[in-house]
Amino acid sequence: MATKHMNAAPGDFAPSVLMPGDPLRARYIAEKWLDEPRRVTDVRNMWGYTGSYRGIPVSVMAHGMGIPSASIYCTELVTEYGVKRLIRVGSCGTTHPDVKLRDVLIAMGASTDSNVNRMRFGGFDLAPLATFSLVANAVLAAEENQVRYHVGNIFSADLFYTPQPEMFETMAKYNVLGVEMEAAGIYPIAAEHGVEALAICTVSDDIVSGDALSSDERQNTFDEMITVALETVRMSGDPQ
Numbered sequence: 001m002a003t004k005h006m007n008a009a010p011g012d013f014a015p016s017v018l019m020p021g022d023p024l025r026a027r028y029i030a031e032k033w034l035d036e037p038r039r040v041t042d043v044r045n046m047w048g049y050t051g052s053y054r055g056i057p058v059s060v061m062a063h064g065m066g067i068p069s070a071s072i073y074c075t076e077l078v079t080e081y082g083v084k085r086l087i088r089v090g091s092c093g094t095t096h097p098d099v100k101l102r103d104v105l106i107a108m109g110a111s112t113d114s115n116v117n118r119m120r121f122g123g124f125d126l127a128p129l130a131t132f133s134l135v136a137n138a139v140l141a142a143e144e145n146q147v148r149y150h151v152g153n154i155f156s157a158d159l160f161y162t163p164q165p166e167m168f169e170t171m172a173k174y175n176v177l178g179v180e181m182e183a184a185g186i187y188p189i190a191a192e193h194g195v196e197a198l199a200i201c202t203v204s205d206d207i208v209s210g211d212a213l214s215s216d217e218r219q220n221t222f223d224e225m226i227t228v229a230l231e232t233v234r235m236s237g238d239p240q
């Protein structure tokens with residue numbers, strides 16, 4: 001049965017789903033990396049695919065931009081399609097002096113200026129955390145594939161065009177490695193429903209220098225991050 005935002009049939013999604021914001025990145029991942037990929041949902045052109053990677057069923061589903069959009073797709077995947085593992089494969093900016101363009105960030109935690117987690121958590125602050133085994137396997141996958149990576153905190157911003165650019169300096173001081181727009185919303189959804197979650201991001205923007213990848217590069221060139229994500233799925237076995 002279709003959901004409000006997806007027209008996939010029951011059983012169309014694999015237990016593990018890679019999630020880029022961009023539907024065209026979803027298509028790139030499916031067509032380049034999965035065996036026998038088929039598109040399982042196309043509502044709003046927010047594409048989802050299912051195929052296999054080294055014999056393991058894997059889906060890729062775009063989640064759009066921002067916590068509200070990502071929350072819809074993550075919630076429906078978990079509650080309507082029985083998905084057990086959400087791995088965001090995103091782009092991000094950085095203001096951290098040790099982080100360079102194209103580095104891969106493995107987000108152990110995600111800070112945010114969004115209010116969604118207080119709405120979920122009785123008005124208190126919840127620390128959005130990734131599933132530890134996925135973090136550990138992503139580190140192994142990055143090491144084995146000689147990917148330049150960092151592990152730590154990222155920041156999920158509600159506004160791409162922020163009225164508080166002075167916060168970028170504060171983020172670097174507090175060792176926030178990158179800025180994106182969804183992970184802090186995805187981790188608590190996984191916690192609420194008892195499933196696994198991880199966000200991995202490729203640095204597409206050096207916010208300090210202004211160096212940036214093109215939209216075509218963000219869509220079609222994140223092979224190192226995709227390798228880390230797929231190998232994390234393979235090494236992690238069946239989701240708990």
Ligand SMILES: O=P(O)(O)O[C@H]1O[C@H](CO)[C@@H](O)[C@H]1O
Pocket residue numbers: 020021022064065066089090091092160180181182218
């Ligand atoms: O490239 P994706 O995965 O969409 O991620 C980042 O890019 C978008 C903003 O340009 C936001 O969704 C942000 O989180």
Ligand SMILES: O=c1cc[nH]c(=O)[nH]1
Pocket residue numbers: 091092093094160179180181204205207
């Ligand atoms: O600077 C950036 C780059 C990608 N995504 C973001 O949210 N911010």
